[in-house]
Amino acid sequence: xxxxxxxIRQLARYPSAIxxxxxxxxxxxxxxxxxxxxxxxxxxxxxxxxxGVWNEIPRNAEPKWxxxxxxxxxxxxxxxxxxxxxxKSLQPLGGGIKKIEKRMEFDFGYxxxxxxxxxxxxxxxxxxxxxxxxxxxxxxxREINLAERRADAPYRIxxxxxxxxxxxxxxxxxxxxxxxxxxxxxxxxxxYGLQITGWLFEEDSSLDVRLVVFGQVxxxxxxxxxxxxxxxxxxxxxxxxxxxxxxAAVGVTASTFIIAAIGVWFGRWVDAVIRWITQVNIILPVxxxxxxxxxxxxxxxxxxxxxxxxxxxxxxxxxxxxxxxxQIKGMPYIEAAKAYGxxxxxIIFQYMLPKLVPVLIPAFVMTIPxxxxxxxxxxxxxxxxxxxxxxxxxxxxxxxxxxLLMGHYYWVLLPSALLMMTxxxxxxxxxxxxxIFNPRLRES
Amino acid sequence: xxxxxxxxxxxxxxxxxxxxxxxxxxxxxxxNMGGHVDEIRKAQxxxxxxxxxxxxxxxxxxxxxEREPIIKDKVALEAERLGLDRPFLVRSFSYLGDALSLxxxxxxxxxxxxxxxxxxxxxxxxxxxxxxxxxTANLLLFFGAIFVALFLSRRYGSILDKTIIALxxxxxxxxxxxxxxLILIFAVLLQLLPFGGMVKAPPPESVxxxxxxxxxxxxxxxxxxxxxxxxxxxxxxxxxFLIHSSEDYVEMxxxxxxxxxxxxxxxxxxxxxxxxxxxxxxxxxxMWTGAIILETVFNWPGLGRLLYEAIAxxxxxxxxxxxxVYAYLLVLTLFLLDIIYAMVDPRxxxxxxxxxx
Numbered sequence: 001x002x003x004x005x006x007x008i009r010q011l012a013r014y015p016s017a018i019x020x021x022x023x024x025x026x027x028x029x030x031x032x033x034x035x036x037x038x039x040x041x042x043x044x045x046x047x048x049x050x051x052g053v054w055n056e057i058p059r060n061a062e063p064k065w066x067x068x069x070x071x072x073x074x075x076x077x078x079x080x081x082x083x084x085x086x087x088k089s090l091q092p093l094g095g096g097i098k099k100i101e102k103r104m105e106f107d108f109g110y111x112x113x114x115x116x117x118x119x120x121x122x123x124x125x126x127x128x129x130x131x132x133x134x135x136x137x138x139x140x141x142r143e144i145n146l147a148e149r150r151a152d153a154p155y156r157i158x159x160x161x162x163x164x165x166x167x168x169x170x171x172x173x174x175x176x177x178x179x180x181x182x183x184x185x186x187x188x189x190x191x192y193g194l195q196i197t198g199w200l201f202e203e204d205s206s207l208d209v210r211l212v213v214f215g216q217v218x219x220x221x222x223x224x225x226x227x228x229x230x231x232x233x234x235x236x237x238x239x240x241x242x243x244x245x246x247x248a249a250v251g252v253t254a255s256t257f258i259i260a261a262i263g264v265w266f267g268r269w270v271d272a273v274i275r276w277i278t279q280v281n282i283i284l285p286v287x288x289x290x291x292x293x294x295x296x297x298x299x300x301x302x303x304x305x306x307x308x309x310x311x312x313x314x315x316x317x318x319x320x321x322x323x324x325x326x327q328i329k330g331m332p333y334i335e336a337a338k339a340y341g342x343x344x345x346x347i348i349f350q351y352m353l354p355k356l357v358p359v360l361i362p363a364f365v366m367t368i369p370x371x372x373x374x375x376x377x378x379x380x381x382x383x384x385x386x387x388x389x390x391x392x393x394x395x396x397x398x399x400x401x402x403x404l405l406m407g408h409y410y411w412v413l414l415p416s417a418l419l420m421m422t423x424x425x426x427x428x429x430x431x432x433x434x435x436i437f438n439p440r441l442r443e444s
Numbered sequence: 445x446x447x448x449x450x451x452x453x454x455x456x457x458x459x460x461x462x463x464x465x466x467x468x469x470x471x472x473x474x475x476n477m478g479g480h481v482d483e484i485r486k487a488q489x490x491x492x493x494x495x496x497x498x499x500x501x502x503x504x505x506x507x508x509x510e511r512e513p514i515i516k517d518k519v520a521l522e523a524e525r526l527g528l529d530r531p532f533l534v535r536s537f538s539y540l541g542d543a544l545s546l547x548x549x550x551x552x553x554x555x556x557x558x559x560x561x562x563x564x565x566x567x568x569x570x571x572x573x574x575x576x577x578x579x580t581a582n583l584l585l586f587f588g589a590i591f592v593a594l595f596l597s598r599r600y601g602s603i604l605d606k607t608i609i610a611l612x613x614x615x616x617x618x619x620x621x622x623x624x625x626l627i628l629i630f631a632v633l634l635q636l637l638p639f640g641g642m643v644k645a646p647p648p649e650s651v652x653x654x655x656x657x658x659x660x661x662x663x664x665x666x667x668x669x670x671x672x673x674x675x676x677x678x679x680x681x682x683x684x685f686l687i688h689s690s691e692d693y694v695e696m697x698x699x700x701x702x703x704x705x706x707x708x709x710x711x712x713x714x715x716x717x718x719x720x721x722x723x724x725x726x727x728x729x730x731m732w733t734g735a736i737i738l739e740t741v742f743n744w745p746g747l748g749r750l751l752y753e754a755i756a757x758x759x760x761x762x763x764x765x766x767x768x769v770y771a772y773l774l775v776l777t778l779f780l781l782d783i784i785y786a787m788v789d790p791r792x793x794x795x796x797x798x799x800x801x
Contacts, residue, residue: 016610276459279778283467283771287736288763289474291755296477369616377618377737381752399624399741404632412624420617427613431679 017432023425031239054227058214075110139190233389248371251309260321294383301385358437366430479532574746581669593681615676623668640743
């Protein structure tokens with residue numbers, strides 16, 4: 001314990017270590033925020049995207065903050081519902097048939113077109129769904145007939161080919177907002193309207209509509225090809241990466257360390273066996289085996305964790321620790337312990353291991369980012385955890401869907417930045433610890 | 445002395461040989477999922493046979509009861525042809541024998557570009573691509589790092605030294621990670637270099653143009669490998685040289701007034717040669733496996749990609765073939781290093797066993 005407190009005090013002398021600690025602190029804070037605001041099961045559900053949770057979120061939207069850059073003014077998503085209705089009338093036509101008229105209005109002030117438009121109906125009926133007639137009203141007074149249809153399924157305005165043909169071959173979300181007199185295709189800013197004329201055929205029938213105009217920006221982190229808010233994955237990536245990195249690093253470094261000590265202390269055949277197993281283990285190719293496990297058995301992140309640890313117990317690090325323990329084994333205090341009859345167990349765990357903990361700590365801290373990147377590497381190969389959102393999986397999605405080619409840089413840059421921050425944070429602290437605990441490396 | 449060295453070499457050879465046997469056998473077990481891959485293969489055979497039967501006019505007309513035995517017979521015949529009728533445990537040992545005698549056999553799904561199923565040919569076809577990439581990158585990395593480290597250890601504490609040391613944490617990220625950034629900058633934004641692949645398509649006819657195209661495609665992956673490892677390599681070599689140049693005999697040489705180059709050559713590099721050789725040897729054999737992810741990101745047709753493709757297709761013979769060659773290379777290197785150390789380094793006490801390999 002005293003070693004740790006001393007170490008932390010000394011760390012304060014290294015600016016890079018302080019920066020590293022701040023990064024690690026931020027990541028831990030992020031993890032707690034993620035776990036508290038989005039519970040585990042909720043995160044999995046969101047990332048699976050079941051029940052259409054992302055239906056009203058645009059695809060591949062840039063983060064909102066890109067609008068802060070000069071010259072960029074991308075539209076946000078807006079949803080018009082019953083609150084935006086400016087006029088409304090209900091007229092019984094007899095025979096249980098009613099005619100309703102609703103008019104929604106909104107201001108559009110962006111320099112770019114929306115990405116997509118959909119109209120969702122919320123209709124109650126027993127047998128005959130209401131019938132609607134839709135008219136688009138532009139700021140310059142034109143009226144465009146959108147469609148006439150039954151209100152039983154969402155109307156995907158952007159996918160309406162007939163409409164596109166009618167408005168000059170432009171995609172509906174472009175054509176409906178385009179300025180008809182401009183030379184280039186630019187949006188006309190001003191107040192738009194949607195006129196809905198509906199016929200209800202049943203006594204208890206009712207009709208509500210919601211117009212979703214999908215923007216080109218969403219949230220702090222943007223969205224991916226499945227309309228998922230990347231913020232979920234970026235936030236949840238932190239606790240997963242830290243937990244995985246920490247557990248893997250503990251498993252990998254501590255087990256190797258203890259086994260090296262046991263081998264050295266008992267010597268003879270125990271040592272020989274340990275060294276021989278290590279030789280076998282070095283021959284086994286770690287990454288291919290992980291890929292085999294991922295492809296053939298299970299892609300669960302915790303199974304991978306177990307395999308990584310199992311493969312790293314007898315790693316080449318044993319040879320390094322062995323050399324150090326051999327020196328310690330001959331030290332007088334160990335002789336003394338032996339003389340007063342300390343048990344083997346006691347000598348290994350109370351006398352030998354603590355002596356080398358200073359060597360272990362920097363190695364441990366630097367193993368964490370290595371493991372975080374290993375998880376990301378597996379994810380990039382398509383072997384990420386099937387349920388959990390991780391940074392690596394976001395990168396993989398971005399890569400597979402050609403994010404770089406399509407210009408969705410945020411999709412690659414945000415998870416990369418977090419991975420890099422994690423790597424740098426732990427590595428900076430690790431190097432500083434190395435210099436503190438191994439004075440031979442200390443600068444002037 | 446001669447007898448002791450001989451006995452030591454023999455013991456080492458046996459121990460390493462056994463390690464190869466066990467390591468390769470474990471790989472065979474894992475790559476076959478302890479026999480489960482055979483079930484997958486049998487299912488594939490059944491599907492193929494069933495489709496074949498249904499494509500046959502006369503057989504399709506048969507009633508179900510008569511058709512089933514025909515399918516079963518055909519499946520059994522095919523399984524026997526592929527040796528799948530013997531229990532997995534028995535076959536696993538014959539696999540082991542084949543693998544150890546480097547009789548790599550034939551792939552189940554993969555073929556070489558020339559169309560061969562021979563694993564030896566498939567591996568040999570991929571080897572040049574991996575070697576071109578990793579030999580260039582690793583040699584650059586190795587000699588560049590040692591050269592810079594020597595230079596820094598002379599100017600230790602200078603601004604340059606501090607800058608490079610401060611950059612060491614960047615090596616926490618693997619090469620494919622930097623590869624993505626390099627592609628973003630040089631292929632997407634600047635459009636100077638290709639996204640990936642080894643040569644442009646279709647491959648140029650003349651040798652010179654081919655080489656130029658290859659070089660152009662190599663720049664980004666090589667840069668990614670070098671960037672991801674150079675700073676940590678410089679850092680560790682520099683620390684290593686610093687420790688060794690604070691030895692008394694170096695101080696003595698300085699006191700004698702020798703030039704700094706002479707001191708480095710005779711008193712720093714020479715005693716540190718064994719670890720340098722070890723590192724170099726491991727770097728060389730490390731090329732065999734290539735880098736699975738880097739090759740995937742850059743679409744580089746090397747051994748790493750091959751291994752990944754083989755795993756995705758459950759093509760166990762290819763996996764085992766690649767691993768057994770690697771195991772032999774590794775163990776031979778370990779063995780040679782052992783012998784070289786035992787002969788060259790006076791500090792190595794043969795037979796005592798208490799030393800770092």
